[in-house]
Amino acid sequence: MxxxxxxxxxxxxxxxxxxxxxxxxxxxxxxxxxxxxxxxxxxxxxxxxxxxxxxxxxxxxxxxxxxxxxxxxxxxxxxxxxxxxxxxxxxxxxxxxxxxxxxxxxxxxxxxxxxxxxxxxxxxxxxxxxxxxxxxxxxxxxxxxxxxxxxxxxxxxxxxxxxxxxxxxxxxxxxxxxxxxxxxxxxxxxxxxxxxxxxxxxxxxxxTHLAAFPVTDVEAVRAAYGWSDDDVVVVHTGNMGVKQGLHHVVDAGRSAHEKGESVRFVLVGNGAQRDDLVDRINSQPTTTTILPPLDDRAFADILQSADVLLVNELPGVAEMCVPSKLTSYFASGRPVLAATDELGITAQEVRNAEAGLTVPPGDATALLEGAKALVGDRDEARRLGENGKRYKETVLxxxxxxxxxxxxxxxxxxxxxxxxxxxxxxxxxxxxxx
Known part of the structure; x- marks a missing residue:
């Protein structure tokens, strides 16, 4: 042979x-x-x-x-x-x-x-x-x-x-x-x-690990979650751990409640800090709520029904990781708000994609104002969302x-x-x- x-x-x-x-x-x-x-x-x-x-x-x-x-x-x-x-x-x-x-x-x-x-x-x-x-x-x-x-x-x-x-x-x-x-x-x-x-x-x-996003009935999804047309809905997805610093998002929701602002912060997912976040939410009134992890279809629906998609990082986090949620955020066509170190990887990624804006981490007031600024100009928000989709399709x-x-x-x-x-x-x- x-x-x-x-x-x-x-x-x-x-x-x-x-x-x-x-x-x-x-x-x-x-x-x-x-x-x-x-x-x-x-x-x-x-x-x-x-x-x-x-x-x-x-x-x-x-x-x-x-x-x-x-x-x-x-x-x-x-x-x-x-x-x-x-x-x-x-x-x-x-x-x-x-x-x-x-x-x-x-x-x-x-x-x-x-x-x-x-x-x-x-x-x-x-x-x-x-x-x-x-x-x-x-x-x-x-x-x-x-x-x-x-x-x-x-x-x-x-x-x-x-x-x-x-x-x-x-x-x-x-x-x-x-x-x-x-x-x-x-x-x-x-x-x-x-x-x-x-x-x-x-x-x-x-x-992005998701299939092409399906067409979403935004009005129906928002109604199902109890969001009105006037609400500014800011969604954060993924792990709820130390490096996400999500207690600052709860504080931003508390500030929105105190000021009578119609800005809702929605945290989707699970993680080691979830119970602590629930306790913080229940301790004082806040517009921040928590949802459990969603299946792919519901996840795509909520991303496309939000007004703003949030990446939030603990102050000091700058170089250790690239948030995987950004790829899905960009695919959704919604503008991104990044509360992160201005010189860090996350901020660079959002700037490279021209898909949103950054605010200082750990600052509840800056977080609230950033969300309002993104929805203040709907045409600009739409442009930023389209930029993110283009970046996903050409780079990611x-x-x-x-x-x-x-x-x-x-x-x-x-x-x-x-x-x-x-x-x-x-x-x-x-x-x-x-």
Whole structure:
């Protein structure tokens, strides 16, 4: 028989978040995996049971391990401890637990390994095992948030803990074959602060994970939520955590109530700070309300029925992340109000898209006035919304992102294959020898 070498791409993706989670990084990890599968890759993923942003494992997902086939991807779910109150120490323990489950799961023979950060500590454990058992396999870290920077910007880690996290992040990223980041500012930070060579950093932007928005009956949706035509409705979606600083939005609603302003602030989603926000809302009158997470159709409807879409960040948060909600906001065609550091990534993104305006974070009065300013000129609001849609369609485009990811994996796999001998998994029989 004659054998020829055929390198079958078998990427293995490690990520703590995966569908059916609908917020945070889960939609991107899942869409990337299924997109690679549609392009002919034999994709596997090792993920946690769905638990975010509720910080509770979803009903039906309490098995020690579970295998699923989701959109062409073989997904192995592993149970790990999920803290009810995700303090820094609890989250660290949870990530280590998850990382150990990933390390102890069978990997097979992947042609490339992709680890999504967060979670940083589990990614580091995966990297340690890969150096022992898969040292010649390309190892890619896909950075959605900068961990060490996030701890310092939110004040959640100081002293020895912060230095330890920074050291782990630096080692992980410098040891990787390739680091993929979601923004140019992340690339600058990783190169300048952590010493990762430029040639091993690639930028692939996130995209809106929703299908094309359906036509929405705005009047019906607003009526269903009890919003009048005169109400200025400001909607914030996604995680309710420390870095969002949403207590300032509750305060803005309180200011609107005291002034008799018809400005409603609506927080949609869940997260570690939700109960605290409910207590704050119930303590004094405010125009701020909370809605639970919505399905895709209801989510699209509420975005398109709002007057303003809000990104709110804790004062001091500037470089640690690019809010994933922006991609969906831009797709909705509504103007964006960003309460954030003027020099930070979020503000830069809104300016680049010319899709809204920014106000200082932590300032309830500025937040209220910014919302009123955006709706004060309906023609300008419409223009900003259209700019956001155009930016989404030209810069934040899913097909381009997945094609770029596939190309990078192909290059890394081909380079690694050139240094290795063929294995039975990469050889096929083509016929008898003459």
């Amino acid at each position: 004659v054998w020829i070498v055929q390198h079958v791409s078998q990427p293995l993706i490690f990520g703590i978040n995966y569908v059916p989670e609908t917020t945070g990084i889960a939609p991107y990890t899942s869409a990337m995996a299924s997109g690679l599968a549609r392009r002919g890759h034999a994709v596997r993923a090792i993920a946690a049971h769905p638990h975010y942003p509720d910080w509770k494992i979803a009903a039906g997902y309490d098995q020690w391990s579970l295998r699923e086939r989701i959109d062409g991807v073989d997904v192995t779910r592993v149970w790990h401890w999920v803290p009810k109150r995700p303090s820094p120490l609890a989250r660290a323990f949870s990530e280590v637990f998850f990382g150990l489950r990933q390390v102890c799961t069978r990997w097979g023979r992947p042609t490339a390994i992709v680890s999504v950060s967060p979670a940083l500590l589990s990614s580091a454990l995966v990297r340690l095992r890969s150096l022992v058992t898969n040292s010649k396999t390309p190892f890619v870290v896909w950075v959605q948030d900068l961990y060490g920077l996030g701890m310092s910007e939110t004040g959640q880690g100081t002293g020895l803990a912060a230095r330890a996290v920074r050291a782990v992040e630096k080692w992980l990223l410098r040891s990787a074959s390739m680091v993929i980041v979601i923004h140019d500012r992340f690339a600058d930070r990783i190169h300048g602060d952590l010493g990762v060579p430029r040639e091993r950093i690639a930028v692939i932007r996130n995209w 485009e899913e097909t381009f992102a997945i094609d770029r990811f596939a190309s990078l994996l192909a290059d890394l796999t081909a380079a690694a294959a050139g240094k290795q001998s063929a294995t039975p998994e990469t050889m096929i029989k083509i016929g008898r020898e003459p």
